[in-house]
Amino acid sequence: MSSYIEFDAKKVIDYITNLGSFFDKDASLSCYEFGDGNLNLVFRVQDTQENSIIVKQALPYARCVGESWPLTLDRARIEASVLQRHGEICPDTTAKVLHHNTELALTVLEDLGHLRILRGELNQANTFTRLSKDVANYLAKTSFYHSSFYLTPSEKKALVTEFTNPELCAITEDLFFDDPYRDAERNNFPAALQPSVEMLRKNKALLVEVAKLKAQFLNAPETLLHGDVHTGSIFVDAKHTKLIDPEFGFFGPIGFDLGSFIGNLLLNYCAQHARINALPKRRNMQVYLLDCIATTLSSFYATWLELAKTHTRDLSLQADGYAEYFLTKVLQDAVGYCGCELIRRTIGLAHVADIDAIEDEDARLAVQQRALHLGELLIINANKCQTTDDVYQLIISFVN
Numbered sequence: 001m002s003s004y005i006e007f008d009a010k011k012v013i014d015y016i017t018n019l020g021s022f023f024d025k026d027a028s029l030s031c032y033e034f035g036d037g038n039l040n041l042v043f044r045v046q047d048t049q050e051n052s053i054i055v056k057q058a059l060p061y062a063r064c065v066g067e068s069w070p071l072t073l074d075r076a077r078i079e080a081s082v083l084q085r086h087g088e089i090c091p092d093t094t095a096k097v098l099h100h101n102t103e104l105a106l107t108v109l110e111d112l113g114h115l116r117i118l119r120g121e122l123n124q125a126n127t128f129t130r131l132s133k134d135v136a137n138y139l140a141k142t143s144f145y146h147s148s149f150y151l152t153p154s155e156k157k158a159l160v161t162e163f164t165n166p167e168l169c170a171i172t173e174d175l176f177f178d179d180p181y182r183d184a185e186r187n188n189f190p191a192a193l194q195p196s197v198e199m200l201r202k203n204k205a206l207l208v209e210v211a212k213l214k215a216q217f218l219n220a221p222e223t224l225l226h227g228d229v230h231t232g233s234i235f236v237d238a239k240h241t242k243l244i245d246p247e248f249g250f251f252g253p254i255g256f257d258l259g260s261f262i263g264n265l266l267l268n269y270c271a272q273h274a275r276i277n278a279l280p281k282r283r284n285m286q287v288y289l290l291d292c293i294a295t296t297l298s299s300f301y302a303t304w305l306e307l308a309k310t311h312t313r314d315l316s317l318q319a320d321g322y323a324e325y326f327l328t329k330v331l332q333d334a335v336g337y338c339g340c341e342l343i344r345r346t347i348g349l350a351h352v353a354d355i356d357a358i359e360d361e362d363a364r365l366a367v368q369q370r371a372l373h374l375g376e377l378l379i380i381n382a383n384k385c386q387t388t389d390d391v392y393q394l395i396i397s398f399v400n
């Protein structure tokens with residue numbers, strides 16, 4: 001029988017005190033819940049000496065909807081295990097797991113409260129020079145070392161089983177690839193956007209490309225993905241970049257995380273158009289975001305190719321030219337998934353503050369139309385890209 005119980009602040013303190021690992025024996029602890037994500041509880045536990053830890057607990061349902069949307073507790077195991085595996089490869093860019101209890105679906109994490117969530121920072125027009133290189137390095141290394149280029153077939157198959165995450169994948173499958181393209185109850189957009197949404201849904205070529213992207217998501221266990229690399233899952237400051245929250249992790253197509261990240265930068269790019277009273281700030285941010293995208297792409301590609309040339313263990317995959325062929329497909333997938341992220345964050349269930357916080361209704365609508373159209377163009381044209389520069393030029397041609 002499961003010993004799961006939902007924790008409150010008092011139970012968290014009792015649990016942490018019993019563990020006896022993180023604070024002085026006689027420390028006076030306080031605790032509060034401050035999660036703002038869609039799914040879980042997040043507590044901060046602190047003593048009076050400025051020491052603190054984070055306790056994250058999964059609920060048996062989705063926090064943002066309530067008990068009417070039951071959800072597996074196993075997501076906490078997946079999240080902790082992805083953080084541990086990715087943390088072994090990229091310790092500097094992955095939140096550190098200090099303790100995990102699978103039965104309680106509870107994980108103790110290092111407190112990253114001295115850093116800031118990237119989405120809020122971009123919305124404040126703050127920029128981070130390390131961001132693109134750090135994210136590219138994280139995505140390239142974690143994806144290479146969990147791919148068939150590096151793992152033996154039996155190692156990989158065992159991990160694919162360990163990281164089978166059907167319920168969380170089903171959420172992505174529905175929210176990314178299904179709901180936006182039909183009349184789904186969970187969709188969320190203003191009536192004024194209906195004509196743009198209908199145009200999108202009538203585009204048969206688009207629907208075929210979305211089908212291909214979904215099929216790839218369902219059928220291509222290329223690597224252990226983070227599964228939800230949006231700008232709300234990245235802590236930053238001038239010297240640090242830390243990824244959190246990989247509960248959607250599973251073995252899927254390498255381009256998915258790369259595309260999700262770039263998609264979130266482009267959502268912010270679109271939202272910047274609402275800054276009509278601060279044109280220099282808007283221009284600076286848009287230049288920064290495009291530069292970030294260019295660096296992420298080139299740095300991801302260069303790091304991955306270098307790893308493939310020097311660390312590929314599979315003999316056949318060492319064939320001259322194969323890594324380049326493989327990476328071209330990864331880039332095309334990334335452009336497609338990027339387009340899906342733009343569309344689903346505009347008209348689907350889960351929105352982004354970048355757009356939703358725009359107060360002026362007309363300005364918000366114009367940004368939503370821009371994001372939808374950009375998503376559509378990217379998905380339809382993704383397969384024209386052969387190189388990272390092609391991807392960048394494609395993006396530039398549609399955003400300007």
Ligand SMILES: Nc1ncnc2c1ncn2[C@@H]1O[C@H](COP(=O)(O)OP(=O)(O)O)[C@@H](O)[C@H]1O
Nearest residue numbers: 036037038039040042054109110111112113245
């Ligand atoms: N390790 C951490 N250190 C500090 N704050 C954190 C940490 N992990 C999460 N948080 C805070 O909790 C919020 C929700 O966390 P997140 O992992 O995104 O939850 P969910 O899984 O519900 O989306 C984050 O936006 C951040 O403010």
Ligand SMILES: CSC[C@H]1O[C@H](OP(=O)(O)O)[C@H](O)[C@@H]1O
Nearest residue numbers: 037038039062171175228245350
């Ligand atoms: C009901 S899940 C919707 C959405 O929320 C997740 O993000 P997060 O947990 O970081 O808030 C994920 O992007 C899902 O698609």
